[in-house]
Amino acid sequence: MATGAAPINLQNLGIQNANITFTNVTLESEKYICVRETSPTNQLVIIDLSNPSSPQRRPITADSALMNPGSQIIALKAAVPGVTGDNLQIFDLAAKAKLKSVQFPQSVVFWKWVSPGRLGLVTATSVYHWDLEGDAPPAKVFDRAANLEGTQIITYRVDAAGRWCVLVGIAPGAPDRPALVKGFMQLYSVDQARSQALEAHAAAFASLALPGRADPVPVIAFAQKTAAAGGAVTSKLHVIELGLPGKTSLKRSAELFFPPEFADDFPVSMQIGDKYGLVYVVTKLGLLFVYDLETATAIFRTRISADPFFIAAPAPSTGGFVAINRRGQVLAGGPAPDAIIPFIAGQLQNVELALALAQRGNLPGAEGLVVQSFQRQYAAGQYREAAETAARSPQGSLRTRETVEAFKRVPAVPGQTSPLLVYFGTVLAREALNAYESVELGRLVLAQGKKPLLDGWWRDGKLSASEELGDLFRGAGDWDAALAVYRAAGAQGKVVEALAAKGDFEELGRYAATTGSQPDYLFLLQSLLRDSPEAAVGLAKAVARQPGPPLDLNTMADLFLQRNAVKEATAFLLDALADDAPAHAALQTKLLEINLVTAPAVADAILGAGGLTRYDRPRIAQLCEKAGLYARALAHYTDLADIKRVLGNARAIDPAALVEYFGTLSAEWALDCLRVLLEADPAANLELVVRVAREYSEQLTVARIVALFEAAGSWDGLYFFLGGVLAGSEDPEVHYKYIEAAARTGQVKEVERVTRESSCYPPDRVKTFLMEANLPDARPLINVCDRHGFVPDLTLYLYKKSMLRYIEGYVQKVSPAKTPAVVGALLDAEADEAFITNLVLSVRSLVPVAELVEAVESRNRLKMLNPLLEQLVSEGSRDPGVHDALGKIIVDANTNPEHFLTTNPYYDSLVVGRFAERRDPGLACVAYKRGQCDEALVACTNKHAMFKLQARYVVERADAGLWESVLGPENASRRQLIDQVVSTALPECKNPEQVSVAVKAFMGADLQAPLIELLEKIVLNNSSFSNNHNLQNLLIITAIK
Incomplete structure (x- = not known):
């Protein structure tokens, strides 16, 4: 073990000894110590244990201060005068900001950071938790057990899962042994909301990985020293698995041996080093006990301080602890990694514990033991146990190529997992595989087609990076994973290859700049051309874009072409030549040449894009023609002879492109080329010629285009062309x-x-x-003649061509009103009368009868209309023209004309009368009389010396105006009329009014002698007026005059 005073003494840092107490000093972790100074001034001293020589002093007045175990966050507690309870505040010292505050209604007797995000608050009656995140106030967790009443709380802890809590307090010893302080513990289950009261002075939680258990189990370790009624003292360390009641499987205990001189000493702190699974129990008088957590086996005991300890905290970085004594010494304790295993195996003679601790803590010193254990298990066929031993071997001493090969040699049992996979699984359950293991496992799962497993292990950090592992991912086609592995392995060359293969050339450039390397682009291109031509294209593009490209464009292009990679060379050159620089004329020509020879369609697309303009146009024109790209050849040729030659292949050229091309020619050249097309293949080229003619009719002029088609004898072309321009x-x-x-x-x-x-x-x-x-169809001619007054010509043409049905159709459907002209023409052509009659009958009431009669009558063929007229009359026609014509026919035929003339109310008396006058003046007079056609009747009777009829008519008309006209001196036949009036008409008259009008007329015309003769005839001769006194008187007066 390595224990001793750290090079820190609080007094050396200016802390007065009076302030080095349990109430003034807090130690929440191995990072910070907080000291509340009360003299000479109130201030807070924060000591960063990574830089203890520069403590921070802040003018903060507080009853207690706790530095967060994970960051520069401090919690302050102070009692506010006049206010019940404590004021709690949390500050972020780095951000200089207050995070939370609360006025807690109770006094907090003990508090502690139970995790970096949670404070535990202990009052006289209850325990609360206050979370750093959120705005929620402190929440009550449980009430203090009765056994803690009146005790001084020295420890409060919560397990990592937040499901278990432990509260520890101390109280004075029994009256018979007051120096032996009593310890009380309350264990609380959050899930069960239940507490258990025990006697203990110190306690701590941990998670323990047990053999055969899939997940680590929670345990509590606590130390107690109790005095029995008889004076016997029991000192023990307990390790108990936490779980449901009756379900615990781990329960260990061990003696805490206190020397006689430490009979009244007791534990004040317990820390568990998770790194090695060791329990550290520190006593008030400076003793240190070290135990194995899993077995509760005592490992070490010594006195590390002559001064009492009052506070301690775990030191996860060393797997030990940090403690402070009353003198202000800050001591650090923990195992010496190189010495603890030999100590346990040699001094303690506990080989099994030495091996277990070495495996658990990855500590040196047990290599021989591990090898022996592995060989024994392997030889016995205990492969799972051997795999566990190798996987847990300290510092990976057995995780070697030899071990993997040994497991590979063991044949797999059908239906069971192979020992090799058992080995890998065991290692993966604990930690990441090393580089060799990662590659071997990768090969194994890839061979089984289970790449997703490999992906998952890499994402979870279970594999160690190496070029070989990256190559495995690369071989599986996963360039992203391969790149990540290469980066992690620091394989710069492979990173460059992967970036190039992925086409991420911007990142490649950044990577090269960051690492200060200059990639061998020529080698990369050659490699990529072999494995991934597309990636080679991307790399070549990226190289070409670099300022002062490290490789010449020609060199890169030739590299592609040497491998017949025309497609890739094209893609590269298109990008590299995008600026259309004059200096690239030869490369542009080369690009087009290779494609015109090997891939004309690609060349066509390149030319169509229009991005290249510097190439050798005559050369490309010839190659375009050879490649069958005639449209492109036309666009490049400038000589008319070349153009005409290419146009001989017009059928192979897109018509739209040809039409567009003609727009670039002069009018003379265009017409000349159109003529060539018509002469070469009129049928195949006609549509194209028409399209061009229509498109450029304004430039070429319609007259010249018409002449072109006429000269070629192409009526079809002329038809289609004019059809496009006719409307405009x-x-x-x-x-x-x-x-x-x-x-x-x-x-x-x-x-x-x-x-x-x-x-x-x-x-x-x-x-x-x-x-x-x-x-064959006469309708066009009918349209022209009908619209422009050529009906007779039309009729004669149709009649001569025996196209009688068109005549019928014309008069029946097109223009019935022009039937008279048709009939007249037919009569002139001496057409069959029956046909004419039927033609007329077919239109009946639609024909203008008056015009028809005139046309027929003028040709002396009026009788032929008789059937039509009779049919119209029978249909109720009152058209005077109908009746006039019928009257003429009757008069002409002399079939009882008087009856018609006197009974028909619809004919025109003047019209019929004039017609009848040429045949029978008497009938004419009948018609005139019926229509009171005075002038016509007078003229007719004068002409034909029909004075008696005239006299009778004039007398009967009794019209003063008529009398005046016939008795006027201008009437050459007046004498003859007077004679007939005197001798016949008036003597026959029975109507006094008629006589009176006649007498008055004679008087008005001053015809006295005829008047006397008239009166004598009426009065003196025996007549109906002989006794008429008025006439008698008139006779006498006239005679006297």
């Missing part, structure tokens, strides 16, 4: 040429559409063309 053109020639091209290519429907919709074509030329074209 009003040029009559364009419309005419389109109609002509459509007709010549059999696109009759399109001819019909344009002749129907367009208003721009020249009608005469189109009509003439269509008549000459003899299309």
Whole structure:
């Protein structure tokens, strides 16, 4: 054992001895000591044990101060005058900030950091916990047991899991032995909310790894010294497993031997060193007891201080403890790693404990014992035990290549885990494998296809890094893991390779700069080209981007090409030549050359991207043509002869690209090239030529394009071209040429559409063309003639071509109103009358009868309309034209015309009368009379000397105006009329009103002599007016005058 005073004495640091007491000094860990000075001034002294010569003094007034065991956080307790309880505050000294504070309603008699994040507060009646995190106030955990009433609390601890608590207090001894202080302990189970009261002076928790137990078990160790009624004193150390009642399996105890001179001495502190599994019991008078925790075996006892101890704390870094005595000495205790195992094996003659402690604490000194134990177990076939021994061998003395090979030689038993895996599993359960073990286990699991296990062990820190382990991950294709292993192993070359293989070249550059290494890029490229060409491309790119690249671009390109890695060379050069620098013209040409020879599609894509412009264009043009990239060849050639030659392969060129290319040519060159295309293969190139012509019609002009197609005799081309420009053109020639091209290519429907919709074509030329074209469909011609007044020409054409159904369709569906013109033309062409009649009947009421009658009548074929007219009349037609025509036919046929003329109310008397006048003036007068057509009747009767009829009509009309017109001096036939009026009309008249009007008319015309003659005829001759006194008087007066 190594014990002794640390080179620290509180008095040497200016701490007065009066302040070195249990109430003024706190020691929560091996890191800090807190001393509350009360004289000469109130201040707090914080001693950092890693730098004890520079204590910090702070003007803080507090009743108690505790430094956090893990950080520069301090808890302060002070009683505020006039306020019940204590004020508790927590400060972060590094951040100079208050973290928490609370006015606790009770006085805290003892407090302690039970973990870096929790304070334990003990009052006179209860125990509380106050968490560093959050805003919650202290929470009550349990009440103090009755056995602790009136005691001084010296220890409060909580196990690591927070499930067990122990509170220890001391009280004066019995009256018969007052120097032997009594110790009381309360053990509390948080899960069960139950307490157990025991006698003990010191206690501590620990976790113990037991053989055959999967997980460490919680234990409590406590030391007691009690006096029996008879005066006998019992001093013991107990180690008990904590668990459910009745379920504990570990329970150890051992004597604490106090020499006679220390009969009244007692334990004041117990610390457990988890590093080695040792229990340290410090007594008030300076004794130190050291025990093995697992077996409770006594190992060492000595007096380490002549002055009383009052406080101690564990020292995890050494596996020992730190304690302070009343003189202010800070002592550190713990095992001497090189001496403890030989001491136990030699001095104590406890080989088993020496071996167990060496394995547990990884301590030297038991190598021979471990080897003997391993060999004995291995020879006996106890492979699991041998694996455990080797895995736990101190300082890994048996974790060697030989041990692994020994387990590898043992054949696996079917259905059981192989001894080698048992060995690895045992080591992994305790700690990480060493480098050799890691590689061997890696090979084993990878061979079994269980790489996820290897990944998990690496993530959990169970494997040791080495180049070989990195190579295993690399061989499994996991470059990320391989890189991590190489980094951890410090394998710079392998790190560079891995970064290059991953393509993380920015990190590669940073790594090289950080480590100060200069990678052998040429070697790396060669290696990567063999194993990972894609990664080689990335590395080459990264090298090329470096300022003043360590490798020449040509050299790197040739490296790829020497291995026929054209794809990779292309990827590299595209990136390296992205700046399109003039100095890279040769490399650009090389890049395009190799791809035009080996991968034309790639070359095409490169040229299409347009990023390279410095290469040898004539050379590339020739290679493009050889490679069949004719569009690219065209784009590079500048001589018309070359262009024409390449256009001979137009079928192999993308039409869209060709159309775009023509936009780069002059109009003359473009037309010349279009002519070449039409001559080379009219059928295959026609669509392309049309597309070009349409696209650039403005530059090439429609007239020149039309001439081009006409010269080539390509009516199809002309048709398709003009079809694209027709809608935007009003040029009559364009419309005419389109109609002509459509007709010549059999696109009759399109001819019909344009002749129907367009208003721009020249009608005469189109009509003439269509008549000459003899299309099987007459509708286009019908459209032209109907719209532009060529109906007679149309009818004659259709009749001569025996296309009678089109005539019928025209009058029936297209233009019934133009039936008269059609009928007239048919009559002129001496068409069959039956056909004409049926044609007319087919349109019946839709035909304008008046015009039809005129057309027929003018050709003396009126009778042929009789069926139509009679049908219309029978259908109720009141159209005067219908009845006029019917009347003419009746008059012409002389089939009882008087009846028609006198009974039909719908005909036009003037129209029918004039017609009848040429045949029978009498019938004409009947019609005129019916319609009161005075002038027509007078003219007719004058012309035909029908004065008697005229006289009777005038008398019967009794119209003053009519009388005035016929008796006027301008009427050359007035005398003849007067004679017939006097001799016939008036003597026959029976109507006084008619006579009166006639007499008045004679009087108004100053015809006195005829008037006397008239009156004499009426009055003197026997008539119905002979006794009319008015007429008699008028006769006498007239005679007198």
